[in-house]
Amino acid sequence: MSAAKYDDQNVFAKILRGELPSHKIYEDDKTLVIMDIMPRGDGHILVIPKAPSRNILDIETDDLNAVMATVQKMAHTVIKAFGADGTTIQQFSEPAGGQVVFHTHVHVIPRFEGISLKPHTGEMADNDLLAGHAEKIRKALAAR
Structure with a gap:
């Protein structure tokens, strides 16, 4: 378990509460999928x-299972x-692991042979x- 406490003022918590806008792709009872606003490739999305x-390190197992099914x-x-x-x-988990926003999230990035990820510029x-x-993603999802 992570030693640090969850901060409900993080950007994803605010998106979940409707306090910040996002490009929503998919939602079910346990997960939300949005576009990454600083994409490292076309179609880069986040599952939260x-x-x-x-x-x-601190997510409940049922929530992690739901996240991974959505991923x-x-x-x-x-x-x-x-x-x-x-x-x-x-x-990414914790600062040493590269985490910047401290609400669990998983990046899903479409990849193409011979094309590197764009650098994270901020x-x-x-x-x-x-x-x-x-x-484009919502249409593909509807056609699934």
């Missing part, structure tokens, strides 16, 4: 649990939506581009 947890569904979906060759799935992507990618 609705229940509060800081990361994989698998979305991996198939982004491959279909973008004609990708595969995916990169990433989860700059937000164009909103219209994110909206277009979100719509």
Whole structure:
């Protein structure tokens, strides 16, 4: 279990409460899928649990299972939506592990042979581009 406490003022908690906007892709009773606003590739999405947890070190097992089921569904979906060759799935826990936002989340990034991930610059992507990618993923999900 993580020694640090969950902070309910993190950006994903605010998105879950409707206090911040997001490009929502998919939602069920335990998870929410949104576009990453600083994508490392086209179609980069985030799967987050609705229940509060800081990361994989303190998430309840049922919530983790729900997150991973959604990750698998979305991996198939982004491959279909973008004609990708595969995916990169990433989860970072605690600062030493590269975590920046302290609400459990899993990155799902469509990947293409011979194309590297973009560097994480900290700059937000164009909103219209994110909206277009979100719509493309939602259409692929509906056709699944």
